[in-house]
Amino acid sequence: MKWKNYTCLPKQFRNERIFDGCGISGYINIDGTKDNGKKIIDMLCILNERENGLGAGFAAYGIYPKYKDYYALHFLFDNEQSKERVLNYLEDIGYLIQSEPIPTKTPMDVSNSPIIWRAFYEPRQKKGISSDEQVVQLVMEINEKFEGAFIMSSGKNMGVFKGNGWSHEIAEYYKIIDYKAYMWLAHSRFPTNTPGWWGGAHPFNLLNTSVVHNGEITSYGTNMRYLESFGYKCTLFTDTEVIAYLIDLLCRKHGIPIPIASIALAPPLFDEIEQMDKKYQIALKSIRATYRSAMLNGPFSIVVGFANPVPTLFGLTDRKKLRPLVAGISEDENTLFLSSEEASFKRLIIDSNGLYTFKKIWHLKSGTAIIARLDEGLIREGFEEPFKNIKLTVTGI
Amino acid sequence: MSLSHNIPSYFHIKVDRESCKKCKRCTTHCSYGALSFNGERIVADDSKCVACQRCVVMCPGSAIRIVKNESFLPPHGNYTRRIRNILWAQSGNGGVLLSATGNDRPIRTIFDDLLLDACQVTNPSIDPLRETIETKIFFGRKPKKLEFLTDKKDSTKITLKTEFMPNFEIDMPIMIGHMSLGSISYNTCMAIYQASKELNILAGSGEGGLHPDFYEYGSNIITEIASGRFGVDINYLHKAAGIEIKIGQGAKPGHGGHLPGEKVNSLISQTRMIPKGSDALSPYPHHDVYSIEDLAQLIAALKEATRYKVPIGVKIAAVHNSAPIAVGIVRGGADFLTIDGFRGGTGAAPRIIRDHAGIPIELAIAAVDERLRQENLRDEITLVAGGSIRYSADLIKIIALGADVAMCCMPVLIAMGCRVCQQCFRGLCSWGIATQQEYLVKRLDIDVARNRIINLFHSWNEELKEVLGAMGIDSVESLRSNRDRLRYIGPNPKIAEILGVKHAGE
Ligand code: SF4
Ligand code: SF4
Numbered sequence: 001m002k003w004k005n006y007t008c009l010p011k012q013f014r015n016e017r018i019f020d021g022c023g024i025s026g027y028i029n030i031d032g033t034k035d036n037g038k039k040i041i042d043m044l045c046i047l048n049e050r051e052n053g054l055g056a057g058f059a060a061y062g063i064y065p066k067y068k069d070y071y072a073l074h075f076l077f078d079n080e081q082s083k084e085r086v087l088n089y090l091e092d093i094g095y096l097i098q099s100e101p102i103p104t105k106t107p108m109d110v111s112n113s114p115i116i117w118r119a120f121y122e123p124r125q126k127k128g129i130s131s132d133e134q135v136v137q138l139v140m141e142i143n144e145k146f147e148g149a150f151i152m153s154s155g156k157n158m159g160v161f162k163g164n165g166w167s168h169e170i171a172e173y174y175k176i177i178d179y180k181a182y183m184w185l186a187h188s189r190f191p192t193n194t195p196g197w198w199g200g201a202h203p204f205n206l207l208n209t210s211v212v213h214n215g216e217i218t219s220y221g222t223n224m225r226y227l228e229s230f231g232y233k234c235t236l237f238t239d240t241e242v243i244a245y246l247i248d249l250l251c252r253k254h255g256i257p258i259p260i261a262s263i264a265l266a267p268p269l270f271d272e273i274e275q276m277d278k279k280y281q282i283a284l285k286s287i288r289a290t291y292r293s294a295m296l297n298g299p300f301s302i303v304v305g306f307a308n309p310v311p312t313l314f315g316l317t318d319r320k321k322l323r324p325l326v327a328g329i330s331e332d333e334n335t336l337f338l339s340s341e342e343a344s345f346k347r348l349i350i351d352s353n354g355l356y357t358f359k360k361i362w363h364l365k366s367g368t369a370i371i372a373r374l375d376e377g378l379i380r381e382g383f384e385e386p387f388k389n390i391k392l393t394v395t396g397i
Numbered sequence: 398m399s400l401s402h403n404i405p406s407y408f409h410i411k412v413d414r415e416s417c418k419k420c421k422r423c424t425t426h427c428s429y430g431a432l433s434f435n436g437e438r439i440v441a442d443d444s445k446c447v448a449c450q451r452c453v454v455m456c457p458g459s460a461i462r463i464v465k466n467e468s469f470l471p472p473h474g475n476y477t478r479r480i481r482n483i484l485w486a487q488s489g490n491g492g493v494l495l496s497a498t499g500n501d502r503p504i505r506t507i508f509d510d511l512l513l514d515a516c517q518v519t520n521p522s523i524d525p526l527r528e529t530i531e532t533k534i535f536f537g538r539k540p541k542k543l544e545f546l547t548d549k550k551d552s553t554k555i556t557l558k559t560e561f562m563p564n565f566e567i568d569m570p571i572m573i574g575h576m577s578l579g580s581i582s583y584n585t586c587m588a589i590y591q592a593s594k595e596l597n598i599l600a601g602s603g604e605g606g607l608h609p610d611f612y613e614y615g616s617n618i619i620t621e622i623a624s625g626r627f628g629v630d631i632n633y634l635h636k637a638a639g640i641e642i643k644i645g646q647g648a649k650p651g652h653g654g655h656l657p658g659e660k661v662n663s664l665i666s667q668t669r670m671i672p673k674g675s676d677a678l679s680p681y682p683h684h685d686v687y688s689i690e691d692l693a694q695l696i697a698a699l700k701e702a703t704r705y706k707v708p709i710g711v712k713i714a715a716v717h718n719s720a721p722i723a724v725g726i727v728r729g730g731a732d733f734l735t736i737d738g739f740r741g742g743t744g745a746a747p748r749i750i751r752d753h754a755g756i757p758i759e760l761a762i763a764a765v766d767e768r769l770r771q772e773n774l775r776d777e778i779t780l781v782a783g784g785s786i787r788y789s790a791d792l793i794k795i796i797a798l799g800a801d802v803a804m805c806c807m808p809v810l811i812a813m814g815c816r817v818c819q820q821c822f823r824g825l826c827s828w829g830i831a832t833q834q835e836y837l838v839k840r841l842d843i844d845v846a847r848n849r850i851i852n853l854f855h856s857w858n859e860e861l862k863e864v865l866g867a868m869g870i871d872s873v874e875s876l877r878s879n880r881d882r883l884r885y886i887g888p889n890p891k892i893a894e895i896l897g898v899k900h901a902g903e
Contacts, residue, residue, distance in 0.1 A: 216520040218869040221797075221881030229770040254542040257555060270533050286561045288874075289535040290543050293776055297875035298520050319871060320528060322521055376552075393556040 001107075001165030001173065002054070005197035006076045006114040007150035022202070022214035023047030023167075024325075025339040026185040026303040028313035030377045033334070034062055037176035040184035042351055043337070043344035044167045050214075050340060051188035055201035056170040057162025059153070059210035059305055060181035068157040070097050070120035071135050071207075075151055076198050077115035082148030087119065089146075093138075094123040102161070104173055114198060116174075118159065132207055132252065139206060140233045143199070150199040155208035155307060162187075162201040170201075182374065183313055185305045187212035200236060204244040208307035211247065213240040214340060215323045218298030226293035243302055246294050251306070258306075258314055259379070262369035263386050264291040266319050279394050280387055301325040303338050311374040313338065315382065321366030327382055328361040336372040404485045408448045409466045410441035416458040423452035423461060428825040428837055449818040451827035483748075495657075496748040497821035497831070498807060499648055499740045499785055506740075507759040508791045510887030512901055515867040522869050525862040531872040532858055534801060536599065536639065536779050537564035537708035538732035562732065563707055565638050568597040569858045570796060570873055573850075574737075574783050574806040575621050575643070575712075577603025579656045579665045579677065580744030580821065581810075582838040583610075585830050588846035589809060590614035595847070596854050601804075604628070604643060604654050604679065606668035612636045619710075622699065624653050625679030627669040639707045639733070640699055642692070644683070645714030647741025647784035650755045653679030655745040660824040660833045693729035700730070708732035708779070715739060715761030715784060716754075720768035727774045735804060736761050738784020742806045744831055745822030758784035759798060763896045766799025766878055775799075775878075789860040798896060799878045812853040813846040 025043040029035065040058060064072050073090075077083040090096055097120040106113045123134040139151045153160035158181075161174035167188040171177070187202035203210040217223065217239035224234045224242055230253070232245045243265075250261040264287050273284045288295070299322030304314040315338040317325050328337040328345045337345060337358075348356050364370055364382030371380040379389070410431060417439060423432045424439070431445035432452060448463045470478055486494055516522040523530060540559050548554035573593060578586045580603060587610070593600040594617045602611075602620040606628015611618065615636035622629060623643040634640060645651065656665075656677035666673040686692050692711065699709045710733035711726045713719065719736060726734055738758025743751060762782045769775035782795045783804030792803040811817065814828040821831035829841030865873060868882055876882070884901040885893035893900055 216869075218516070218520055218882075219875030219879060221879035222875050222877055224881070225770055225878045226776060229773040229775060254544075256543065256545050257547050257552075260545055260555065269529055270531055271529065282561065283557050285535070285566075286543055286557065286559065289561070289564060290539045290541075290559075290776075292535075292539075292874040293877070295872065295874055297870045297872065299869070320523065389553055391551070391554045393554075395556065395558050396560045 001163065001169045002196065003110050003113055005164065007078050007082070007148055007197075007199055009197045009200060022190065022212075023050035023188045023340045024186070024212040024214050024301065024303050025337075025344050026183070026212065026305060026313055026315070027335055027337040028183040028305075028311070028372050028374065030334050030336065030372060030374060032062070032182045032374055034180040034182050035184070037171065037179055037181075037184070039348060040186045041168070041171045041176055042347050043339055044186040044188055045171070046343050046347040047188060047339070047341055048167075050190055051167055052190045053166045054189060054196035055162070055164050056167035056188040057160060057186070057201045057203050058171070058174070058176050059158065059160045059185040059203040059205065059212075060176075060179045061158040061183035061305055061307060061311060062181045063159055063179045064120070064157050067098060067120040070122050071154055071156055072159050073119045073121050073151055074102065074153045074159045074161070075115075075117040075119070075149060077117060078148035080115070082146065083115050083117060086142060086146055086149045090119060090121055094121055096121055103175055103178075105175055106173070136206060136248070144233050144235050152199065153205035153210065155205065155210070158208060158210070158307060160203050160205045160210060162203065163198045164196045164201060183305050183311055185210050185212050185303055200238055202240055204236075204238075204240045206244050206248050207252065209244055209247050209251070210305045211240055211244045211302055213243055213300060213302045215300030215318065216298050217242060217296055217300060219296060222293050223296065243296065246296070247304060247306070250291070250294065252308065258312060258371060259369060259390060260287070262314065262316055262371075263287055264294050265296050266316055266367035267295060268367070268386055269319070279392065279397060282394050282397060283392060284386060299323045301340065310376070313372045315364065315370040316368075317364060317366055319367035325364050326361065327364060327370055328358045329378065331357045331359050333359060333377070336370075336378055338370065404444070404482055404489075405468055405470065406443040406446060406466050408446045409443050409464050410446050411462040411464055412439045412441060413460045413462075414438065416460040418458045418460075420457060423456055426451045426455045426827065428827040428832075428834075429820075447818040447820045448816070449820070449827045450816045494748040495745055495822045496751050496819060497743060497745055498817060498819045499742040500752050501819065502752055505887070507757055507887065507892060507896075508787075508794050510885055510892070511794050511898065512884045512886055513793065513864060513868070514882040514884070516869040520869045523866040523871055525859070525866040528866070529871065530862040530865050532569050532861060534567050534570045534779075534873065535564040536567055536733060536802065538562045538779070539564070539777055541773070541777055563705065565599070565708065566597075567599055567802075569854060569861075570802045571598045571792065571854055571857065572619070572781060572802050572804040573598065573600040573809050574742075574804045575601030575603040575641070576744070576806055577605030577654070577656070578608055578668055579603070579605040579660055579833070581831050582829055582833060582841060583608070583664060584838050584841040584843050585810075585813065585846065586611065588813060588841070588843045588850060590618060591843070591847045592850035592854075593617040595851055598854065599638065601641065602637070605656075605665070606670065607633050607636060608664070608668045621712075623679050624681070624683040625677065627654075627671065627677060627679070634699070634702050637707065639710060640703065641710045641712050641733075641735065642683075642695060642699070643712045644686070644692070645712065645716070645737065646743065647714050647737030647739055647755055647758070648743035649746040649750045650714030650716050650739075651681060652746065652750055653681045655679075655743075655822075657745055657822055657824060662833045665833060689725040689729055692726065696730045710734060710779075710781075712737060714741075715756045715758055717756060719756070719761045720764040723765040724768055724772050724774065727769060727778050731778065733779040733781060734765075735781040735783060736765055737804075738782070740785035741783055742785075758782055758795065760892070760895055762795060762799050767897065789857040792857060793861055793864050793876070794883065796873065796876050797879050797883050799880075801877060808853065809850055812849045813841065
């Protein structure tokens, strides 16, 4: 592991965006059963062709039932002073319900390891602004302005654990195996040009939304400037952050259901739209025109987890499918798995001596979302027409 | 003889006596009277030549060459030949000098200092010959957000509540700018409108009214309401795909339209609804728009008149304060906003204004796009940028700087045969473009001209796709405002800062 660059990228690299190849994995137990971290670690670590020791991370949902009503803030601090400053600030503007170190297994010979901290927090009620919005602003503020501090995640009953190292090192360091979650996301990376930094590893998170991403967004400038008009600050020198913010904007701020938000991110081609019924044409063209700046271009596959209103796992690739994403569902149809490679699923089968088996393993259609919800199960399988299984009404026709 | 007649010509007409067949064709083709036959041979009057090249092209013996007048004026680095010519012309005629086309001063073009990005390794480029790359654009206002309601009991029941405003779908992010019937000929207009319909792009009507023959192309025409209100009737409003209120034009910010009486024949007098032979000078401001509230009212009135069926927009010239003005216009209800840069063309404009007023479109668009974003208004409107979009490279760069649509005129005229002689205001265009004289207008073959425009924009659109593909982008929406994909190599870092573009190497 690299014991430096925790809360920001070294100065000489700040002008550049980080490009990387990556391994991504994730799964959800539809009935809400919680697993320890073993499966997700196995799924991720087998993808070792896709990493070069410069970053990995995990997101786990359902891990803090005791504090489930409070925002679980996961921090990276460079030193005690930055920690004190941030915690004092939080006490000024809200309530710290609990504040403690995140358990880690730091190797003996490290002298300046980061301070890994968590705080369960509730902002003070303010008129005209929701607590969610207050926390979003807080995250933007701390990550932009507080030197030596970085918020890794800010959702409720969930958390992100990430850093600069091989996936197995990060898993050990954060003792991922000890957490119990109903939904897991994981990421390992192969950055091309920078030493990497801890905060810059994936998953990227805002409130309950976490994103792991493989690829490079060629529309970054367009997406970033669009988000800036809505008050988001893109300061992390990576394109994954824009994906997290776009999903936050579409799903939380604009209240768009995720199957439809996925259309805004990777819309069908106009040639395909022209073939559809009038009603769908109007809906799809409205989406494309209104959210033309939210469309993601360039090679990507993403796995997204979020918890509002219903915990959901969501996967998507770019319209040309220039990055891989494979889906698998367990024999009992209770667990939906997504991964960059089928190897992740094979690993689970082999490790369990064949006890763990899959009912089906399949490849997604380009630009088509796969979505599974807690309790409801698989609601989109990743190869449907845009409005399949949706009873759509369009006002005015 | 007054001094003004002695202004040394820029050009010299060389007629090769050996190859001249004495057919006299050149004398009839030259609409400026520079060539005549004295019974023995062709005589050339250099002082009348505008280098329009008509005689050169038409001469069956290839006997004519227009060359630079080598006659050398005493050199002076400050009182250049250009300045001296201006002074001689003014002291000869005592009036405001007219000119046409766009600003011809050799001011550095910012477009030429911008470089494009392309993919290597980490993101694959896209091959436009094998993969789809989309260039469709929605022209008009968009809502800030769409409202989808999910049924409380059945989450698969979803209702799209937001009703979409009128938007016009065009197949390329291109609009042919406003050139009025009057400044250009009937044949030129017809070729432009036919090509626009065929390409499914937009063309502006200019402020010259809409001849009934053009109604059938109305679905691709944006008509223009200018301060003179020439030719505005119910058809002008109802036959069009959109309406634009012209506040200003890049070639002459602060000025109204300017059609010399020489060009007002009976056809023009009918469509503009003005007397034959009279100068059609639009008032400088709209006399019902002295403030932003007045403009908002005019926009509202036009929306009422057109039953909210078509987008209503506003065009302003790129001036120092374009950004806050643009915000006011969008708040005032405009569905699209056109910014016309200081190099924009004209059929006739006072030279002093053409050459010295306004700012470059690159800077204006960057500033307007940025300010509209700060106010969270940018994505609601269609931003059109004109003012010397010379070729596809400029189109690509202006979109990356923030425009939705690039508007251009000169390339269309050049495609049809214009040689950029800058004499449009005289109404003698030897190519049948900027003229109303029947014998000249006939020279422009509508079919040929239309096909050349179609070819031109096909090629621009293909080149746009090539560049998008190289950038790993499969839809032009993802290029708009994507300044990340531009780099600056010019001498002035301040320009890069205003454009929001990094320097090459960064
Ligand atoms: S057109 Fe050519 S060949 Fe004919 S008279 Fe003129 S110069 Fe001579
Ligand atoms: S349109 Fe005609 S008059 Fe005007 S610049 Fe072109 S060639 Fe000359």
